[in-house]
Amino acid sequence: MEERKGFFGRLVEGLVKTRQSIAAGIDGVFQGFSAIDEDFYEELEETLIRGDIGIMTTMSIVGDLRAKVKEQHIKDPVACRELLKSGMKAQMDLGDNAYEFENRKSVILVIGVNGVGKTTSIGKLAGQLRESGKTVMLAAADTFRAAAMEQLGEWAKRAGAEFVGGAQGADPSAVIFDAVSAAKARGTDVLICDTAGRLHNKKNLMEELKKMNRIIEKEYPDCYRETLVVLDGTTGQNALAQAKQFMEVADVTGIILTKLDGTAKGGIAVAIQSELGLPVKYIGLGEQIDDLQKFDAGEFIDALFA
DSSP, X not given: OHHHHHHHHHHHHHTHHHHHHTHHHHHHHHHHOSSOSHHHHHHHHHHHHHTTOOHHHHHHHHHHHHHHHHHTXXXXXXXXXXXXXXXXXXXHOOSOOOOGGGTSOEEEEEEOOTTSSHHHHHHHHHHHHHHTTOOEEEEEEOOSXXXXXXXHHHHHHHHTOEEEOOOTTOOHHHHHHHHHHHHHHHTOSEEEEEEOOOOSOHHHHHHHHHHHHHHHHHHOTXXXXXXXXXXXXXXXXXXXXXXXXXXXXXXXXXXXXXXXXXXXXXXXHHHHHHHHOOOEEEEEOSSSGGGEEEOOHHHHHHHHTO
16 A cells, blocks of 8 residues: 555656646636636647647547536536546546566567667566566567667666677567577566667568567467557657557557656557557656556546646
Protein backbone atom coordinates (compact mmCIF):
# COMPACT_ATOMS: atom_id res chain seq x y z
CA MET A 1 0.00 0.00 0.00
CA GLU A 2 2.84 2.36 0.91
CA GLU A 3 4.48 1.66 -2.45
CA ARG A 4 1.24 2.50 -4.31
CA LYS A 5 0.82 5.71 -2.30
CA GLY A 6 4.44 6.58 -3.06
CA PHE A 7 3.91 5.96 -6.76
CA PHE A 8 0.67 7.96 -6.83
CA GLY A 9 2.49 10.86 -5.16
CA ARG A 10 5.23 10.64 -7.79
CA LEU A 11 2.62 10.43 -10.53
CA VAL A 12 0.90 13.58 -9.23
CA GLU A 13 4.30 15.30 -9.07
CA GLY A 14 5.42 13.98 -12.47
CA LEU A 15 2.26 15.11 -14.22
CA VAL A 16 2.40 18.67 -12.87
CA LYS A 17 2.93 20.28 -16.31
CA THR A 18 0.23 18.16 -17.94
CA ARG A 19 -2.13 18.89 -15.06
CA GLN A 20 -1.53 22.63 -15.42
CA SER A 21 -2.29 22.27 -19.12
CA ILE A 22 -5.33 19.98 -19.01
CA ALA A 23 -6.96 19.86 -15.56
CA ALA A 24 -6.50 23.57 -14.90
CA GLY A 25 -8.02 24.33 -18.31
CA ILE A 26 -10.94 21.96 -17.68
CA ASP A 27 -11.62 23.46 -14.24
CA GLY A 28 -11.53 26.90 -15.88
CA VAL A 29 -14.25 25.76 -18.29
CA PHE A 30 -16.40 24.27 -15.50
CA GLN A 31 -16.13 27.40 -13.40
CA GLY A 32 -16.35 29.84 -16.28
CA PHE A 33 -19.78 28.73 -17.44
CA SER A 34 -23.03 29.03 -15.51
CA ALA A 35 -24.96 26.79 -17.90
CA ILE A 36 -24.26 23.66 -19.95
CA ASP A 37 -24.70 24.82 -23.54
CA GLU A 38 -22.99 24.40 -26.94
CA ASP A 39 -20.31 26.98 -26.04
CA PHE A 40 -19.50 24.99 -22.89
CA TYR A 41 -18.96 21.77 -24.87
CA GLU A 42 -16.92 23.56 -27.56
CA GLU A 43 -14.62 25.13 -24.94
CA LEU A 44 -14.19 21.74 -23.28
CA GLU A 45 -13.33 20.10 -26.61
CA GLU A 46 -10.71 22.76 -27.36
CA THR A 47 -9.13 22.35 -23.92
CA LEU A 48 -8.84 18.56 -24.31
CA ILE A 49 -7.44 18.80 -27.85
CA ARG A 50 -4.87 21.38 -26.68
CA GLY A 51 -3.84 18.89 -23.99
CA ASP A 52 -2.86 16.35 -26.71
CA ILE A 53 -5.74 14.03 -25.93
CA GLY A 54 -6.43 13.91 -29.67
CA ILE A 55 -9.45 14.83 -31.79
CA MET A 56 -11.05 11.38 -32.03
CA THR A 57 -10.66 10.64 -28.33
CA THR A 58 -11.90 14.10 -27.37
CA MET A 59 -15.03 13.77 -29.52
CA SER A 60 -15.75 10.40 -27.93
CA ILE A 61 -15.19 11.69 -24.36
CA VAL A 62 -17.36 14.79 -24.90
CA GLY A 63 -20.02 12.73 -26.71
CA ASP A 64 -20.20 10.42 -23.70
CA LEU A 65 -20.43 13.44 -21.37
CA ARG A 66 -23.29 14.96 -23.42
CA ALA A 67 -25.25 11.69 -23.19
CA LYS A 68 -24.77 11.43 -19.41
CA VAL A 69 -25.66 15.09 -18.80
CA LYS A 70 -28.88 14.62 -20.76
CA GLU A 71 -29.69 11.29 -19.13
CA GLN A 72 -29.06 12.55 -15.58
CA HIS A 73 -30.64 16.01 -16.17
CA ILE A 74 -27.49 17.82 -14.96
CA LYS A 75 -27.64 21.62 -15.11
CA ASP A 76 -24.50 22.75 -13.25
CA PRO A 77 -21.20 22.60 -15.23
CA VAL A 78 -19.19 21.95 -12.02
CA ALA A 79 -21.15 18.70 -11.54
CA CYS A 80 -19.61 17.45 -14.81
CA ARG A 81 -16.09 17.07 -13.38
CA GLU A 82 -16.52 13.55 -11.98
CA LEU A 83 -18.52 12.48 -15.05
CA LEU A 84 -15.67 13.65 -17.28
CA LYS A 85 -13.12 11.75 -15.17
CA SER A 86 -15.11 8.51 -15.33
CA GLY A 87 -15.61 9.00 -19.08
CA MET A 88 -11.86 9.40 -19.62
CA LYS A 89 -11.17 6.28 -17.55
CA ALA A 90 -13.72 4.35 -19.64
CA GLN A 91 -11.99 5.51 -22.85
CA MET A 92 -8.70 4.09 -21.60
CA ASP A 93 -10.08 0.80 -20.30
CA LEU A 94 -8.59 -2.02 -22.37
CA GLY A 95 -9.53 -4.77 -19.95
CA ASP A 96 -6.77 -6.84 -18.38
CA ASN A 97 -3.41 -5.19 -19.05
CA ALA A 98 -1.35 -8.30 -18.20
CA TYR A 99 2.38 -8.50 -17.59
CA GLU A 100 2.49 -12.17 -18.55
CA PHE A 101 6.17 -12.00 -19.54
CA GLU A 102 7.05 -11.79 -15.83
CA ASN A 103 5.66 -15.29 -15.25
CA ARG A 104 6.98 -17.19 -18.28
CA LYS A 105 10.18 -17.69 -20.26
CA SER A 106 9.88 -14.64 -22.51
CA VAL A 107 11.47 -12.69 -25.34
CA ILE A 108 10.74 -8.96 -25.56
CA LEU A 109 11.56 -6.98 -28.71
CA VAL A 110 11.88 -3.27 -27.96
CA ILE A 111 11.52 -0.76 -30.82
CA GLY A 112 11.81 3.02 -30.86
CA VAL A 113 13.46 5.84 -32.79
CA ASN A 114 16.72 7.31 -31.50
CA GLY A 115 16.38 9.70 -28.59
CA VAL A 116 13.12 8.41 -27.10
CA GLY A 117 14.83 6.72 -24.13
CA LYS A 118 14.75 3.18 -25.53
CA THR A 119 18.07 1.92 -24.13
CA THR A 120 17.43 3.55 -20.75
CA SER A 121 13.95 2.00 -20.56
CA ILE A 122 15.39 -1.45 -21.34
CA GLY A 123 18.00 -0.99 -18.62
CA LYS A 124 15.43 0.09 -16.03
CA LEU A 125 13.10 -2.78 -16.94
CA ALA A 126 16.02 -5.24 -16.67
CA GLY A 127 16.92 -3.81 -13.26
CA GLN A 128 13.38 -4.20 -11.97
CA LEU A 129 13.08 -7.77 -13.26
CA ARG A 130 16.42 -8.64 -11.64
CA GLU A 131 15.25 -7.13 -8.34
CA SER A 132 12.18 -9.37 -8.47
CA GLY A 133 14.47 -12.41 -8.74
CA LYS A 134 14.32 -13.04 -12.50
CA THR A 135 17.33 -13.92 -14.64
CA VAL A 136 17.61 -11.41 -17.50
CA MET A 137 19.65 -11.19 -20.69
CA LEU A 138 20.01 -8.09 -22.88
CA ALA A 139 20.70 -8.40 -26.62
CA ALA A 140 22.20 -5.41 -28.44
CA ALA A 141 20.59 -5.84 -31.89
CA ASP A 142 20.65 -2.10 -32.65
CA THR A 143 24.01 -2.58 -34.37
CA PHE A 144 23.89 0.54 -36.53
CA ARG A 145 24.11 3.13 -33.77
CA ALA A 146 27.67 3.22 -32.45
CA ALA A 147 26.83 4.09 -28.85
CA ALA A 148 23.84 1.74 -28.55
CA MET A 149 25.83 -1.39 -27.70
CA GLU A 150 28.09 0.36 -25.20
CA GLN A 151 25.10 1.95 -23.46
CA LEU A 152 23.21 -1.34 -23.28
CA GLY A 153 26.32 -3.16 -22.04
CA GLU A 154 26.66 -0.56 -19.29
CA TRP A 155 23.00 -1.01 -18.29
CA ALA A 156 23.45 -4.81 -18.28
CA LYS A 157 26.31 -4.44 -15.79
CA ARG A 158 24.32 -2.05 -13.63
CA ALA A 159 21.25 -4.31 -13.63
CA GLY A 160 23.20 -7.54 -13.11
CA ALA A 161 21.91 -8.92 -16.42
CA GLU A 162 23.77 -11.02 -18.98
CA PHE A 163 24.71 -9.35 -22.25
CA VAL A 164 24.98 -10.46 -25.87
CA GLY A 165 26.29 -8.05 -28.51
CA GLY A 166 28.01 -8.03 -31.91
CA ALA A 167 30.37 -5.82 -33.86
CA GLN A 168 29.10 -2.44 -35.01
CA GLY A 169 27.30 -2.82 -38.35
CA ALA A 170 26.87 -6.58 -37.83
CA ASP A 171 23.66 -8.31 -38.91
CA PRO A 172 21.13 -7.59 -36.12
CA SER A 173 19.42 -10.95 -36.70
CA ALA A 174 22.73 -12.75 -36.04
CA VAL A 175 22.82 -11.06 -32.61
CA ILE A 176 19.22 -12.19 -31.99
CA PHE A 177 20.15 -15.76 -33.00
CA ASP A 178 23.12 -15.80 -30.59
CA ALA A 179 21.04 -14.28 -27.77
CA VAL A 180 18.11 -16.68 -28.23
CA SER A 181 20.50 -19.66 -28.30
CA ALA A 182 22.23 -18.45 -25.12
CA ALA A 183 18.93 -17.64 -23.32
CA LYS A 184 17.56 -21.11 -24.13
CA ALA A 185 20.75 -22.89 -23.07
CA ARG A 186 20.93 -21.01 -19.77
CA GLY A 187 17.21 -21.11 -19.00
CA THR A 188 17.06 -17.29 -18.82
CA ASP A 189 13.69 -15.98 -17.64
CA VAL A 190 13.50 -12.85 -19.81
CA LEU A 191 15.50 -11.94 -22.92
CA ILE A 192 15.12 -8.25 -23.87
CA CYS A 193 16.27 -7.31 -27.38
CA ASP A 194 17.17 -3.74 -28.30
CA THR A 195 16.36 -3.25 -32.01
CA ALA A 196 17.00 -0.49 -34.52
CA GLY A 197 14.10 1.91 -34.82
CA ARG A 198 14.91 3.88 -37.91
CA LEU A 199 11.70 5.02 -39.62
CA HIS A 200 13.25 6.68 -42.67
CA ASN A 201 13.13 3.40 -44.56
CA LYS A 202 10.04 1.46 -43.53
CA LYS A 203 10.73 -1.42 -45.95
CA ASN A 204 14.18 -2.14 -44.48
CA LEU A 205 12.85 -1.90 -40.94
CA MET A 206 9.98 -4.24 -41.79
CA GLU A 207 12.31 -6.83 -43.36
CA GLU A 208 14.70 -6.62 -40.41
CA LEU A 209 11.92 -7.15 -37.85
CA LYS A 210 10.42 -10.00 -39.89
CA LYS A 211 13.80 -11.73 -39.99
CA MET A 212 14.23 -11.34 -36.21
CA ASN A 213 10.74 -12.71 -35.60
CA ARG A 214 11.39 -15.70 -37.87
CA ILE A 215 14.54 -16.56 -35.91
CA ILE A 216 12.74 -16.34 -32.55
CA GLU A 217 9.80 -18.42 -33.83
CA LYS A 218 12.10 -21.08 -35.27
CA GLU A 219 14.68 -21.25 -32.49
CA TYR A 220 12.47 -20.60 -29.46
CA PRO A 221 8.85 -21.47 -30.37
CA ASP A 222 7.80 -22.03 -26.73
CA CYS A 223 8.73 -18.58 -25.45
CA TYR A 224 6.16 -15.91 -24.61
CA ARG A 225 6.47 -12.89 -26.92
CA GLU A 226 6.14 -9.15 -26.39
CA THR A 227 6.89 -6.29 -28.80
CA LEU A 228 7.05 -2.95 -27.01
CA VAL A 229 7.37 0.45 -28.69
CA VAL A 230 9.11 3.23 -26.73
CA LEU A 231 7.63 6.70 -27.34
CA ASP A 232 8.75 10.10 -26.06
CA GLY A 233 5.82 11.70 -24.22
CA THR A 234 7.17 15.20 -24.88
CA THR A 235 6.43 14.83 -28.62
CA GLY A 236 2.65 14.60 -28.13
CA GLN A 237 0.79 13.82 -31.35
CA ASN A 238 4.08 12.86 -33.05
CA ALA A 239 4.32 9.94 -30.61
CA LEU A 240 0.86 8.79 -31.73
CA ALA A 241 1.93 8.98 -35.39
CA GLN A 242 5.11 7.00 -34.63
CA ALA A 243 3.11 4.31 -32.84
CA LYS A 244 0.85 3.97 -35.89
CA GLN A 245 3.89 3.55 -38.18
CA PHE A 246 5.42 0.89 -35.95
CA MET A 247 2.09 -0.95 -35.82
CA GLU A 248 2.29 -1.25 -39.61
CA VAL A 249 5.63 -3.07 -39.46
CA ALA A 250 5.38 -5.06 -36.21
CA ASP A 251 2.89 -6.92 -34.06
CA VAL A 252 3.04 -4.34 -31.26
CA THR A 253 1.70 -5.55 -27.90
CA GLY A 254 2.30 -2.46 -25.76
CA ILE A 255 3.83 0.99 -25.26
CA ILE A 256 6.49 2.42 -22.97
CA LEU A 257 5.82 6.17 -22.68
CA THR A 258 8.87 8.10 -21.45
CA LYS A 259 9.67 11.63 -20.19
CA LEU A 260 6.16 12.35 -18.88
CA ASP A 261 7.64 14.33 -15.99
CA GLY A 262 9.03 16.97 -18.35
CA THR A 263 6.02 17.68 -20.53
CA ALA A 264 2.60 19.29 -20.66
CA LYS A 265 1.63 16.70 -23.29
CA GLY A 266 0.97 13.75 -20.98
CA GLY A 267 -2.59 13.63 -22.32
CA ILE A 268 -1.12 11.64 -25.21
CA ALA A 269 -1.35 8.55 -22.94
CA VAL A 270 -5.15 8.86 -23.15
CA ALA A 271 -5.06 9.18 -26.96
CA ILE A 272 -2.69 6.21 -27.43
CA GLN A 273 -4.76 3.82 -25.35
CA SER A 274 -8.07 5.04 -26.69
CA GLU A 275 -7.31 5.52 -30.41
CA LEU A 276 -4.86 2.69 -30.98
CA GLY A 277 -6.33 0.18 -28.54
CA LEU A 278 -2.76 -0.49 -27.37
CA PRO A 279 -1.97 -0.73 -23.67
CA VAL A 280 0.53 1.74 -22.27
CA LYS A 281 2.43 -0.81 -20.16
CA TYR A 282 5.04 1.47 -18.59
CA ILE A 283 5.53 5.19 -18.08
CA GLY A 284 8.79 7.00 -17.37
CA LEU A 285 8.67 9.75 -14.76
CA GLY A 286 12.36 10.50 -14.20
CA GLU A 287 15.93 9.26 -14.34
CA GLN A 288 16.02 6.75 -11.47
CA ILE A 289 15.69 3.01 -12.07
CA ASP A 290 12.32 2.88 -10.27
CA ASP A 291 10.99 5.85 -12.24
CA LEU A 292 9.85 3.42 -14.91
CA GLN A 293 6.48 2.34 -13.55
CA LYS A 294 3.68 0.02 -14.58
CA PHE A 295 0.86 2.08 -15.99
CA ASP A 296 -2.54 2.24 -14.32
CA ALA A 297 -5.11 4.23 -16.35
CA GLY A 298 -7.35 4.92 -13.35
CA GLU A 299 -4.48 6.26 -11.23
CA PHE A 300 -3.23 8.28 -14.18
CA ILE A 301 -6.58 10.10 -14.58
CA ASP A 302 -6.91 10.56 -10.80
CA ALA A 303 -3.41 12.10 -10.70
CA LEU A 304 -4.24 14.29 -13.67
CA PHE A 305 -7.20 15.78 -11.78
CA ALA A 306 -5.57 15.71 -8.32
